[in-house]
Amino acid sequence: MAALGNQGTVTEAAGFNPEDDSKRLREAMKGAGTNEATIIEILAHRTIAQRQSIKEAFKRSVGKDLPDELRSELTGNFEKVVLGLLMPAPVYDAYELRNAIKGAGTDEACLIEILASRTNDEIRALRTCYKTEYDRDLEEDICGDTSGMFCRVLVSLLTAGRDESTTVNEVQAVQDAKELYEAGEARWGTDEVKFLTVLCVRNRNHLLQVFEEYRKISGRDIEDSIKREMSGCLEDVLLAIVRCMKSKTGFFAERLYKSMKGLGTTDSILIRVMVSRAEIDMVDIKAEFLKMYGKTLYSFIKGDTSGDYRKILLELCGGEK
Known part of the structure; x- marks a missing residue:
C-alpha cells in the first residue's frame, strides 16, 4: 500500500518559523473577536510535528498553553478540528477512544474504525498514550464497555500482533479459506473464533490471497458471507478489517x-x-x-x-x- 513520498494533503511548510506562527496566532486571538482565517491558514498548513513546535513556542513566549487559549476562543465543530490538529497522532487516537468509551453508551463505530485501520506501531503508540493521558488501561476499559466475541476481536487487534510481513503461504491461504468456509457458510451456526484467528493475525498480502481462495470455494465474497453469518458490532468490526485489508x-x-x-x-x-x-x-x-x-x-x-x-x-x- 505504501506509496512513494507523502500521500497527505498536509505537508511541511517551507521556511517554517514557529515563533512567527505563534506570534500570529496570539494576535489572532487578541482583543474582541477572533481572526479565524489566520488560525486556519496556519494550522491547516503545518504538519503535526510543526504544530508541536508552534505549541512550544507559544508556551515559551506567552506562558500559556495554545490549546487552552484556542478552546476559550472557539466553539463547535471548528474548535474540535483545531484542537484535533494540535495533538500528535497517537494522542488524538487515544483521545477519540477515551471519548468513545466514557460516559453513557459506547461509540462502537469509533473503536472499530481506529483499531481496524491502524498499524501495529500506531496501536502500540496509542495504547501508551492512553495510559499516559488518562492513567487507565485501554484493554480494561474496552473489556468493561463491550462484550462477547466483539470484545475479543477488539482485544486481539489491541495486542498489535498482526503479521506485517508481505509473505504469502499459498498452502496456508487455501487452508485458511477452507476453514473460514467451514466455520461459517458450511455449517449450522458460526465458529466465530476462526474468523478472529485469521482476520486479526495474518498479513495483508496473505489475507488478499485468502479472500481470493474463499471466493473459489464458496462462490461468494468474504464480505457477503460475514454479512450473512454475523450481526451487530461483530459484523461491523470484521467487515472493517476486511475492507482495510482490501483498501x-x-x-x-x-x-x-x-x-x-x-x-x-x-x-x-x-x-x-x-x-x-x-x-x-x-x-x-x-x-x-x-x-x-x-x-x-x-x-x-x-x-x-x-x-x-x-x-x-x-x-x-x-x-x-
Missing part, C-alpha cells in the same frame, strides 16, 4: 461518504477521518472517493458543512482535485 483508502472514503450522505452529517466521523488522515493518505482517499462515488470529496464537504468549520475541512482536503 485502507477505500475504507476511509466510504467512512467519509457515509458521514455526509443523507440527512444530517455525522461530524464526529468526518472530523476524525479528515484530521487523522490529512498527513498520511488523504490524496489517495480523495482519488478513491471520486472513483467510488463519482463526486469529489471537496464538493461533498462543501455541500454538507458551513462557516469556518467548512473552511478548515476544505483546506485539509487540499483543494477540489
Whole structure:
C-alpha cells in the first residue's frame, strides 16, 4: 500500500518559523473577536510535528498553553478540528477512544474504525498514550464497555500482533479459506473464533490471497458471507478489517461518504477521518472517493458543512482535485 513520498494533503511548510506562527496566532486571538482565517491558514498548513513546535513556542513566549487559549476562543465543530490538529497522532487516537468509551453508551463505530485501520506501531503508540493521558488501561476499559466475541476481536487487534510481513503461504491461504468456509457458510451456526484467528493475525498480502481462495470455494465474497453469518458490532468490526485489508483508502472514503450522505452529517466521523488522515493518505482517499462515488470529496464537504468549520475541512482536503 505504501506509496512513494507523502500521500497527505498536509505537508511541511517551507521556511517554517514557529515563533512567527505563534506570534500570529496570539494576535489572532487578541482583543474582541477572533481572526479565524489566520488560525486556519496556519494550522491547516503545518504538519503535526510543526504544530508541536508552534505549541512550544507559544508556551515559551506567552506562558500559556495554545490549546487552552484556542478552546476559550472557539466553539463547535471548528474548535474540535483545531484542537484535533494540535495533538500528535497517537494522542488524538487515544483521545477519540477515551471519548468513545466514557460516559453513557459506547461509540462502537469509533473503536472499530481506529483499531481496524491502524498499524501495529500506531496501536502500540496509542495504547501508551492512553495510559499516559488518562492513567487507565485501554484493554480494561474496552473489556468493561463491550462484550462477547466483539470484545475479543477488539482485544486481539489491541495486542498489535498482526503479521506485517508481505509473505504469502499459498498452502496456508487455501487452508485458511477452507476453514473460514467451514466455520461459517458450511455449517449450522458460526465458529466465530476462526474468523478472529485469521482476520486479526495474518498479513495483508496473505489475507488478499485468502479472500481470493474463499471466493473459489464458496462462490461468494468474504464480505457477503460475514454479512450473512454475523450481526451487530461483530459484523461491523470484521467487515472493517476486511475492507482495510482490501483498501485502507477505500475504507476511509466510504467512512467519509457515509458521514455526509443523507440527512444530517455525522461530524464526529468526518472530523476524525479528515484530521487523522490529512498527513498520511488523504490524496489517495480523495482519488478513491471520486472513483467510488463519482463526486469529489471537496464538493461533498462543501455541500454538507458551513462557516469556518467548512473552511478548515476544505483546506485539509487540499483543494477540489
